[in-house]
Amino acid sequence: MTLGEGVQLVTFVVLSAMAIGFALGVVWAPSIVYSGFLLGGVFLSMAGLYLLLNADFVAAAQVLIYVGAVNVLILFAIMLVNRRYTFAPLKLGWLRNGVTAVVCLGLFALLTAMALNTPWQLEPIQPTSSVLVMGGHFFREYLLPFELASVLLLMALIGAIVLARREFVIPQAGEGDLSLLERARPQLESESERQAELVSTR
Amino acid sequence: MFVLSGYEYLLVFLILCSLLPVLALGASALLAPKRRGSLRRSTYESGMEPFGQAWIQFNIRYYMFALVFVIFDVETVFLYPWAVAFHRLGLLAFVEALIFIAILVVGLVYAWRKGALEWS
Numbered sequence: 675m676t677l678g679e680g681v682q683l684v685t686f687v688v689l690s691a692m693a694i695g696f697a698l699g700v701v702w703a704p705s706i707v708y709s710g711f712l713l714g715g716v717f718l719s720m721a722g723l724y725l726l727l728n729a730d731f732v733a734a735a736q737v738l739i740y741v742g743a744v745n746v747l748i749l750f751a752i753m754l755v756n757r758r759y760t761f762a763p764l765k766l767g768w769l770r771n772g773v774t775a776v777v778c779l780g781l782f783a784l785l786t787a788m789a790l791n792t793p794w795q796l797e798p799i800q801p802t803s804s805v806l807v808m809g810g811h812f813f814r815e816y817l818l819p820f821e822l823a824s825v826l827l828l829m830a831l832i833g834a835i836v837l838a839r840r841e842f843v844i845p846q847a848g849e850g851d852l853s854l855l856e857r858a859r860p861q862l863e864s865e866s867e868r869q870a871e872l873v874s875t876r
Numbered sequence: 877m878f879v880l881s882g883y884e885y886l887l888v889f890l891i892l893c894s895l896l897p898v899l900a901l902g903a904s905a906l907l908a909p910k911r912r913g914s915l916r917r918s919t920y921e922s923g924m925e926p927f928g929q930a931w932i933q934f935n936i937r938y939y940m941f942a943l944v945f946v947i948f949d950v951e952t953v954f955l956y957p958w959a960v961a962f963h964r965l966g967l968l969a970f971v972e973a974l975i976f977i978a979i980l981v982v983g984l985v986y987a988w989r990k991g992a993l994e995w996s
Contacts, residue, residue, distance in 0.1 A: 738952060746942055753933070805961070806960055806961045808957040812958065813961075813972060827983070828983040835943070835987055838992070
């Protein structure tokens with residue numbers, strides 16, 4: 675027994691609405707921690723959409739890697755940075771917003787045109803789960819890439835530990851070396867004033 | 877066209893899961909006595925008194941654990957098709973998966989020896 679057409683349509687609409695809603699929440703959330711948690715919602719909705727496209731392995735990988743690992747890493751990175759600043763408004767902020775809007779709308783138009791113009795080839799669907807097929811391929815013709823993947827993971831693990839332990843000194847770049855986009859935004863008020871304000875409001 | 881079978885149970889499960897907190901909180905809001913007091917506003921009614929702000933800097937150690945976890949999470953994704961197709965793969969695939977795990981155990985031993993898994 676599989677899902678009927680109507681159920682599929684309703685599920686697709688609900689999942690799409692969830693993905694768009696969570697994505698808007700990521701952008702509009704007042705705190706970056708909320709954005710991090712809402713990003714997990716976006717990833718989960720994407721996993722559901724993959725499942726609707728019969729890609730069960732991609733859906734499982736999405737839940738395991740993106741929701742389970744990447745989102746946790748993002749949240750830990752957020753929690754490592756404890757300060758909350760209030761930033762001064764950027765100069766020419768409207769110009770930046772305008773350029774971003776133009777680029778995003780252009781990308782959206784491009785993707786829409788591509789989706790409409792592509793002759794989607796509906797192949798005869800294989801009745802088995804893609805995980806079984808993938809497992810068979812992994813241990814026959816793609817055996818060497820499979821074993822090399824473990825070496826790659828080993829390199830990533832050791833590299834991450836070496837970087838995180840800071841066993842070597844990273845040359846500190848001066849303030850003048852930073853380009854426009856890398857420079858920290860000016861703060862509206864200094865940290866000590868903010869602390870004093872926090873104490874006084876209690 | 878959806879062809880994978882067995883996912884209607886997942887759908888029902890998800891619907892029940894999302895209904896459960898709504899029903900629990902709704903029933904609690906309906907049935908709980910409406911009393912206002914200073915004790916009611918405390919975080920843990922008969923627990924420890926929380927102090928300081930919730931927004932604090934977390935220890936870098938958590939990040940190390942998360943990094944190691946990401947690697948072994950990806951390993952799990954690679955082993956998942958092997959586990960599902962295990963009964964039709966045979967002994968050779970079992971040995972190959974053991975080699976795969978053995979290479980990653982080297983990384984785990986390295987992390988262990990370097991103290992990435994310890995609290996200091």
